[in-house]
Amino acid sequence: MKNLIIKDRFFKDANKLRNFFEDQFRDPHQAHPKRFVWDYWNVPGQYRLVRTPAYHYFPAKIYQQFHSELVQWGRQNLGCHDISPTWLSYYTEGCRQNLHSDVPHGPWAFVYSLSPKKIKFKGGETLIFKDQVLDYWKNFVDEKDREQSSFVDEIKPNFNRLIVFDPKKPHGVTEVRGVEDPMEARLVIHGWFVQPRPYVQGALSTRDVQDQIEQLMYDLSDKLSNFGSYWGTVSFGIDVSAKGQVQKVEILTDTLVALDAQSLPVSQFSKWFISEIKKIKFRHKTKNSRIVIPLIFK
Ligand SMILES: [Fe+2]
Known part of the structure; x- marks a missing residue:
């Protein structure tokens, strides 16, 4: 759980x-x-x-x-x-x-x-x-x-x-x-x-990650509001290669709930969000990074 x-x-x-x-x-x-x-x-x-x-x-x-x-x-x-x-x-x-x-x-x-x-x-x-x-x-x-x-x-x-x-x-x-x-x-x-807030271990800087996540949230803002209303916090664990590619995304902790029957169910919403995170291209670095991102919906 x-x-x-x-x-x-x-x-x-x-x-x-x-x-x-x-x-x-x-x-x-x-x-x-x-x-x-x-x-x-x-x-x-x-x-x-x-x-x-x-x-x-x-x-x-x-x-x-x-x-x-x-x-x-x-x-x-x-x-x-x-x-x-x-x-x-x-x-x-x-x-x-x-x-x-x-x-x-x-x-x-x-x-x-x-x-x-x-x-x-x-x-x-x-x-x-x-x-x-x-x-x-x-x-x-x-x-x-x-x-x-x-x-x-x-x-x-x-x-x-x-x-x-x-x-x-x-x-x-x-x-x-x-x-x-x-x-x-x-x-x-x-x-x-x-x-x-984002926690980064490895080569990427927190600033790099923060900028990317802010951009992602901005790009997705219309889709997010169409999917429905959500409440809670989801923390994603993300492994990023030295080339800046997302290699793995996992949900570490999750209190997200959909607030009404019209909203896309949380399991589908999370799946879609993971697929969007996988598309992020981070900066090239000399080493891999591990990122934890908490997203708060309210
Ligand atoms: Fe308490």
Whole structure:
């Protein structure tokens, strides 16, 4: 699925982050500055969790490596150049996030879990509405009963798991029950991928690529409006030879939806767009290039 990404064993030094957190809470009798940094965030009926800025909490050396790897992953898979300032949040008994959507924050959200390897709490799953619910009657088949798993994806906060999803979709965190100690809590680093724009590795310059893509969008603007109305972000991975020819185009991530029945279906639209990208002639260079282009439709 290209609009919900789940990556297990994301960060090789996840234990270092987890161990640092545990060290701060190991002795509940001991008072020290790292125990006083937490905000009990309670918005009645909507949010309840305990949070602190992650980039201030962890020692720079441990945190920076994680941060860099996450940023790099976002560049190579989404075409997003940075991440928002990250939160570190823990969820004990009664903590949750009720359904909401994060519209202006960025095209993709992430949740990275540092929860205990052996989870004792119940709940704490990241809950995201499925596409078929957001377009319910169009896909409705009157054949079988549906239960919760038909309507939402529920992703467990396994240790060292990264989840990436479209934050415009209704989402939340199911209520955590059964643990009171921060050492046993659901623990996550979360935020948004931001600054979508072409990401280039290899010989081509970002300026070259940007100019070509702007020209492509200009040339296609009439056709694009005839095809219909779309909403969402598609990130294309493009391999370009030294001669400037497009050798391969793949869709890396995709949240695109057609907004009405008159619009060309997304699968056909994407196919057509890939064929147009293949026609681009980039500048001659001495080496190959790899490009990631995020296109935002709204
Ligand atoms: Fe959210």
